[in-house]
Amino acid sequence: MSPIIRVDVPLGDRSYPVLVGAGARHELGAVLPAGAQRAAVVTQPGIDVGVDPGVPFETFVIPDGEQAKELATIGKLCSGFARFGLTRRDVVVGVGGGVVTDVAGFAAAVYHRGVAVVHVATTLLGQIDAAVGGKTGVNLAEGKNLVGSFWQPAAVLCDTDTLATLPPRELRAGLGELAKYHFLGGDELAAERFGGESLDALPLAERVAACVAIKADVVAADETEGGRRALLNYGHTLAHALEIAGRFDLRHGEAVAIGLRYAALVARLADRIDDDRVAEHQRVLDAYELGSQLPKGVDHDEIIELFGRDKKATDGITFVLDGPRGLEVVPGVSPDLLRTALERM
Missing domain, CATH: 1.20.1090.10 (Dehydroquinate synthase-like - alpha domain)
Structure with missing residues (x-):
């Protein structure tokens, strides 16, 4: 098995690791915030990715698709967290693609005015984009992602084993975001860090790590999208x-x-x-x-x-x-x- 690749998002005392590679989800217990006593695992139907936070946990299933990204979902999650007894020192774990990380991250940001969140990204789109950088939010009828917050995770796990189970179209959806990184310096980084001729010539785990490294650099320079981050x-x-x-x-x-x-x-x-x-x-x-x-x-x-x-x-x-x-x-x-x-x- 190839070694796990670590990419850090450098945000001072809020810096966090992104672990990329086969089996990365099994590192979940090791990256939970110190002192967390329980975990609320947020996921969607059909995501058959087992995780073990190493602490007592309850699973909360949100609807499939973009319809999950609405304020009503956030209210239901926060009510569920309260009934479960989740406290400010505990942790939310988002297991899924971009919809899950957007929703779980936003719920974590507003519950008790902020509890820690760790993302286990199971889609290519989630691994190279949505799970990294702290942008969370839901949609309104008037537009996408119009209500949300910046809430950085405590860690992100990008298990490339999960990508093998994706339907072809779901994988292709992630490739659309990956194509974007070619124009954000992806080919240059591929050569500099991984010795590849271009981003699309790298093995999958290295390709994911290269995209994460680009995003980490942009987020560190412009965390709240005041300037350079808009390039993403x-x-x-x-x-x-x-x-x-x-x-x-x-x-x-x-x-x-x-x-x-x-x-x-x-x-x-x-x-x-x-x-x-x-x-x-x-x-x-x-x-x-x-x-x-x-x-x-x-x-x-x-x-x-x-x-x-x-x-x-x-x-x-x-x-x-x-x-x-x-x-x-x-x-x-x-x-x-x-x-x-x-x-x-």
Whole structure:
């Protein structure tokens, strides 16, 4: 068995380890906060991943899918925690993908005004993105992740054994987020730390660890998304709009893949990148066998309106765009330019 890879998220006295590799979930008891007497394990139906916190625990099952990400779920969890007797010195353990880590993390952040949380990420999307960095939250009818908090975990366990059980489409959904990291320095890190030619050439555990290392560096520099951390949303503005519109059969990572191609077209129309760089985006998406076509029936006016509700939209419609200095947050992007890019998708 390959050794567990440790990546630290450096946040001073709140720093925490991310353990990546086969069997990493079995380290759960070792990473629980000192003094925890009981654990509330939050998961979803069908997640057949056994964990042993090493302390008495109760399991709380939330609904499947994005419908779990609502304020009512948080209220039910916190009531369950109270009946279980969870105290401020105890711990919440989220076992699952991005929905679980978002919901479990938010419930931990608000119960007793904050109890520790440890994530056992069981999907590729959760391991390389959602479980790391402390962003938690739920959706409103008006948009995704509009209610939440920043609440850093005490540790994250990324057990790559769990990925072998994922349906192909669920794995592909994670690959959409993984593709994003190519444009956040993933290829350079692959060569520097792991001796690989590119991110997509690394073994899976090393690929996951490389993505975690990139995210850890960004989070350490901008924990609450005041600036640089917004770059992690590359490809997400269109992705979130498609998800909010809700008429398309898309997983999050599939929507992100479409959003990456769209962001490249927007950057090209704005003369920020050339045709070769657009082609590089398509090459990465093709390498992961990700679709990049806009779904049929997209209402361009609705999508542009949804762009204006994006969390980054503090000064007009705001996009993360590629350019001569790499990715940048660009405010005030022209709706006409965005419409032209949609037409070319």
